[in-house]
Amino acid sequence: MNIARIVLDIPTQALDEAYTYAVPEGMDDLAVGCAVVVPFGGRRAVGFVMEVREPDEREARLFAGDQLTLSGIPSKMKPVERVVSKSFFDADGAACAAFLAERYLAPLSSCVRLFTPPGGVPRMVRGRNGWRLEEPATKEVDVRWVRLASGAASFTPRKSAVKQIAILQALAAGELRVSDLTAEYGAVSSTLNSLVKHGAIEIFERRSLRGTPQGAEYAATTLAPAARPQLTCGQQEAVAAIDAAYRAHAGGCVVVDGVTGSGKTEVYLRAIETCVREGRSAIVLVPEISLTPQTVARFRGRFGDMVAVLHSRMSAGERFDQWDLIRSGTARVVVGARSALFAPVRDLGLVVIDEEHEGSYKQDQAPRYVARDVAAWMVARRGAALVLGSATPSIETLYRARHDPSCTLVRLPQRANGKPMPQITVVDMAREFSNGSRRMFSRTLSEALHEILRARHKAVLMLNQRGFASFVLCRACGFVPTCPNCSTSLTYHEQGNWLVCHHCGYRRHTPPVCPECGSPYLKKFGAGTQRVEAELVGLIAEFGDVAAEVVRMDADTTSRKGAHEALLEKFGSAETAVLLGTQMIAKGLDFDDVTLVGVINADTQLRLPDFRSGERTFDLIEQVAGRAGRADLPGRVIVQTYSADAVPIRAAARYDREAFLANELEKRKALGYPPYVRLADVLVWGKREDQVQEEARSVYAALRARLAEAGSQGWLMLPPVPCVLSRLRGYFRYHITIKAPLEADIGGVLATVFRSRKTNPYVNVAVDVDPQSLL
Secondary structure, eight states, rough: EEEEEEEEEEOOGGOOOOOOEETTTTTTTTOTTTTTEEEEEEEEOOOOOEEEOOHHHHHHHHHHOOOOOOSSSTSSSSSOOOOOOOOOOHHHHHHHHHHHHHHHTTOOHHHHTTOTTTTTEEEEETTTTEEEEEOOOOOOEEEEEEOOOOOTTOOOOOTOHHHHHHHHHHTTOOOOOOOHHHHHHHHOHHHHHHHHHSEEEEEEEEEEETSSSGGGGOOOOOOOOOOOOOOOOHHHHHHHHHHHHHHTSSOOOEEEEEOOOOOHHHHHHHHHHHHHHOEEEEEEEEOOOGGHHHHHHHHHHHGGGEEEETEEEOOOHHHHHHHHHHHHHOOOOEESGGGGGGOOOOOOOEEEEEETTOOGBBBBSOOBBBBHHHHHHHHHHHEEEEEEEEEOHHHHHHHHHHHHHTEEEEEOOOTOOOOOOOOEEEEEEEEEEEETTOSSSSSHHHHHHHHHHHHTTEEEEESOSSSSSEEEEEETTOOOOOOOSSSSBEEEEEETTEEETTOOOEEEOOOOTTTTTTOOOOESSSHHHHHHHHHHHHHHHHHHOOOOOOEEEEETTTSSTTTTHHHHHHHSSSSSEEEEEEGGGGGSSTTEEEEEEEEOOTHHTTTSSSSHHHHHHHHHHHHTTTTSOOOSSOOEEEEEETTTTTTTHHHHTTTOOOHHHHHHHHHHHTTTTSSSSSSEEEEEEEHHHHHHHHHHHHHHHHHHHHHHHOTTTOOOOEEEEEEEEETTTTTTEEOOOOEOOTTHHHHHHHHHHHHHOOOOOTTTEEEESSOOOOO
């Protein structure tokens, strides 16, 4: 008799372990990764098989003294009732889920769920008659097709059988869907059945892929012919370093530190070619905002039908089909956002994380993993290699590259086409204001924009603030409309005259007069993308001698499916255009005729009370600057700021990363922040502030006792304080920040506190290990 270790699909810390069940004789389809139904307490539950094995000596002795049931199973051990799915993951996936649960203090079932297909898992639901198994919301879609059969040549329909004659003539040109025949000839079921009986046709089913042209079926896995440019010396060095790490099968890491336009993507493509040619698979992660058609086209142009794409803008059905292509082995190159890391690839050989510095690689819900760190664990276990690429590698990655012997740093300081990086001009907006200018476009930026539009070139303008204005203020009494659910002001949106909270979605119409004092003098302060768009259109009109398409890209204009691609296509096809957007336009865009990049206000990130604010500001300027002058036309970058002397801005304007790092690392070392320590942030939130405070103090006391018991030298824990966003979506928020040595096992030390903690029905507690923000 075998036994199975099963994690119940119930996401709670109270059930955070695998339970042992007996595998009945004859249940041959049970394997690691399958969903099964098992008895649990007084009900049945769905679980995932993590391990199948024979009992060890202790278990065998225990079972030997137990009375057996008629089926040969020890009476104290419950059997698996039935298998309800194919295997979703293998032993490596099960081990990775356990690693995630341990490192990030997350419910094991939530970690296992990362490895299952979107919407493709059966679940137990409670109805009027008790618990019942609900089939997956998303399944395979099979489409009925028709083709001529061997009897078609000898079958002659009657002259009056008009539909039969028409269908046979249509099928003479090739196979057709039943739906196509229905659309052309109306109801055809009885006609088709008659033709089948006569042996003239045959009806069969073929798997359809949602989201592809006409639901295209599985395609062959063949390398697609594509132009392969001559590599630069730097690219050759990078490809060689990746190849060495790949062939070592030791989980090595290569950091590709290349300026924008240096050809990092071509380096990835060459490395993946080797991997695929040898029968292994590759995963390529890109930030969600960089998943443009340009990105996907580059990989499909090289690897054709081997490429599967996974990201959140796809429907559940489309993601399921792509996931299934990967599991079947048809797709061996996976391109996607953060969660694509857990795709069921066969024989993983390479993981590439492009723009690895991006905050979107951090999951903000349990399990709160960092994709870069999980990928490092994954390639070490599976004998693969990890590639971290960026024009602005994160400080943690640079630190690792300098201190970890398993990590190799390769620099690409020049663009692949030999063109220089664009010159960056910093405009001091405080000086502009003191000289009498009240416009959001400086004189320098206005003149440059006029010049490039006259030359029929294109410009990219970035403002990291959507909406029309940052906030509305009464000039009589100082009242600012705030969100009733969050500790933030409401953002004014001109379209519809709304005040909107960008955290919880609360909205209200802008009042005509101040709700506090009745004054009509409500002033709109700050600038969002809507307002910039309006002023930009007015500025272009003032030029008089030019015309340009203005394309705005922010969370409002890209909320609908396909909008992101449509806006980029509109910008690319226009003869002269200005692309205005938030930070989603700072990367992943490659247009040869963009010669001007303008940053409307570089201070948005810089002023946030977060230890990464300087790094994010530096990165954003360098990244958006790389959109200009990527081809034969020279580029220019203009950065507007009220903090012209800030080190991140001055260093970015000179492309001087060493100057920025020298300043930033000194501050982080003195204050105890990564890369010199590891962080954990314990978040406590609830509807009543007094209950949140009380629970936060209780958790703090328990953690302090645990650290004392563990003798945790070099650890520092700060007392609970309100978060910067002290109220969010109606919840009061406090946090406890823990700083630990780099080699510390934060999860292992803190696990006993959180897994034994009694749940408070009124207050939630979550642990964020290795947080990307402390807001």
